[in-house]
Amino acid sequence: MASNLPTSMQAQFLESYKTPYKLRTVPLPSPSTPHDILIRVDAASYCHTDFVLAEGQMPGLPKSFPHIGCHEFAGTVISHFKSPSEKASELKVGARVGVPGRAFHACGNCFECKKNRPKDLIAEDDEGYSVHCVDAENNGLSRHGGFAEYAIVDARQVAPIPDSLTAAETAPLMCAGVTIYAALKRCGLQVGDRVGILGAGGGLGHLGLQYGVHMGYKVLGIEAADFPLALAKDVAQRLNPQPHIVDARAEQASVLVQNLGGQDGKTHVGEMGLDAVVILPESQIAFDYGMSMLKTHGTCVVVSFPEKGFQFSARDVVFRDIKILGSLVGSNKTLREMLDFSARHNVRAISKSYPLARLNELVEEYNKGSGGKLVVDMTRKE
Numbered sequence: 001m002a003s004n005l006p007t008s009m010q011a012q013f014l015e016s017y018k019t020p021y022k023l024r025t026v027p028l029p030s031p032s033t034p035h036d037i038l039i040r041v042d043a044a045s046y047c048h049t050d051f052v053l054a055e056g057q058m059p060g061l062p063k064s065f066p067h068i069g070c071h072e073f074a075g076t077v078i079s080h081f082k083s084p085s086e087k088a089s090e091l092k093v094g095a096r097v098g099v100p101g102r103a104f105h106a107c108g109n110c111f112e113c114k115k116n117r118p119k120d121l122i123a124e125d126d127e128g129y130s131v132h133c134v135d136a137e138n139n140g141l142s143r144h145g146g147f148a149e150y151a152i153v154d155a156r157q158v159a160p161i162p163d164s165l166t167a168a169e170t171a172p173l174m175c176a177g178v179t180i181y182a183a184l185k186r187c188g189l190q191v192g193d194r195v196g197i198l199g200a201g202g203g204l205g206h207l208g209l210q211y212g213v214h215m216g217y218k219v220l221g222i223e224a225a226d227f228p229l230a231l232a233k234d235v236a237q238r239l240n241p242q243p244h245i246v247d248a249r250a251e252q253a254s255v256l257v258q259n260l261g262g263q264d265g266k267t268h269v270g271e272m273g274l275d276a277v278v279i280l281p282e283s284q285i286a287f288d289y290g291m292s293m294l295k296t297h298g299t300c301v302v303v304s305f306p307e308k309g310f311q312f313s314a315r316d317v318v319f320r321d322i323k324i325l326g327s328l329v330g331s332n333k334t335l336r337e338m339l340d341f342s343a344r345h346n347v348r349a350i351s352k353s354y355p356l357a358r359l360n361e362l363v364e365e366y367n368k369g370s371g372g373k374l375v376v377d378m379t380r381k382e
Contacts, residue, residue, distance in 0.1 A: 006028055010026075011023075011026055011068050011149065012359045014062070017055060019054075020363075022066075023356070031079065031152060032081070034085035034088060035081075035084075035087060037080055037153055039076060039099070039152075041073055041378055042075045042167035042377075043376065044146035044148075045070070045176070047176065048203065050069050050070060050071075053069060061142055062142065067144065068140070070376075071100065071102075072140075073099050074099060075099065075151065077091050088155035096167065098158060098171070099157065100329060101145070102329050103131045103157055104143060104154045110134055112132045113128055122185040122334050123331055147359060149378065159339050162340060162342075162343035176204045176207055177347075178329050181337075183278045184278065184301075186301050186325055186327045189215075189217055189276055193275040194218045194273070194275050195217045196219075198277060199286065202280055204280050207347065210239065213239045214347065219244070221236060221243045222246045231371035232245045235350065248286075271296070273294055274293045275298055277290035278327075279304060291313070296320045296322075297323075298322055300322060353375045353377035355380040
């Protein structure tokens with residue numbers, strides 16, 4: 001470790017479930033394996049999973065208390081292990097990197113890392129590393145994350161930040177961005193196809209509106225709460241073509257399907273509606289609404305994971321040939337692709353920032369359900 005580095009840092013810790021974060025001063029961590037790099041955290045974004053973890057709804061996580069949360073952050077490379085790996089050596093001191101939660105210290109030897117599984121619809125990493133590695137750790141979940149001034153990350157999991165993106169703009173893309181980007185790719189759509197985003201005014205959803213439009217899809221954003229609905233409409237107005245934003249409380253899915261069928265010149269109900277939907281809310285009502293919007297042979301991509309799961313109709317799967325897929329973040333190649341896409345098309349999260357010391361105020365704001373993303377910006381002191 002470089003001699004001019006501090007010996008301690010500040011970090012926000014969870015000390016038990018359902019309690020506020022506590023700001024503590026702790027020793028600076030050190031790289032301990034060739035893939036490890038020490039970064040100065042420049043921005044750290046709050047995700048719904050941080051809330052789920054803090055509420056004790058992820059059995060076995062964190063592995064121990066006190067725990068530093070956050071699995072979507074961005075920072076600057078400060079130092080390497082004394083004998084760095086090739087991947088780590090490529091990231092010079094001073095390089096800016098985005099850091100997702102998955103997958104710290106992937107084993108390199110399991111069936112996932114060896115790619116002994118069916119090909120995916122999205123870009124896969126080279127052999128020897130996988131975000132689905134069963135033995136990998138998760139920043140901010142099973143190990144310490146980004147709500148700290150410094151963090152140890154795996155050089156194989158990070159992505160260089162394009163010059164046009166700030167750290168505060170990058171942090172929300174490290175989970176919310178790559179997750180919705182990968183989910184849209186997993187829909188298997190062609191340019192001009194129709195996709196619906198359930199939860200379009202949330203952290204992932206409002207990014208999905210932007211990605212979907214720039215991917216060339218006809219996008220329908222669906223919401224059922226006032227603040228997120230307003231945010232989705234605001235984002236839609238900035239895009240060309242504009243996504244159609246739906247208040248699910250006021251518009252029945254069956255009516256929307258008929259309207260879309262009329263626009264597409266379709267006369268048979270099986271041909272009407274959406275080619276794919278992405279389910280972001282942890283709501284059975286949202287899931288049912290999305291499924292009823294799909295054409296026959298459509299695809300439902302599930303991103304959320306409610307504690308009690310979802311119920312689905314076997315008739316949808318059997319008689320309508322609806323495919324239900326799950327989507328968990330994306331590979332490192334997808335992460336880099338997403339960042340380049342975001343920079344090229346000016347995709348940005350609508351966000352509000354806080355200093356590290358005011359993380360609990362950020363959580364209070366999150367609980368209001370206003371939509372968008374909330375970010376700890378390390379450059380802010382007040």
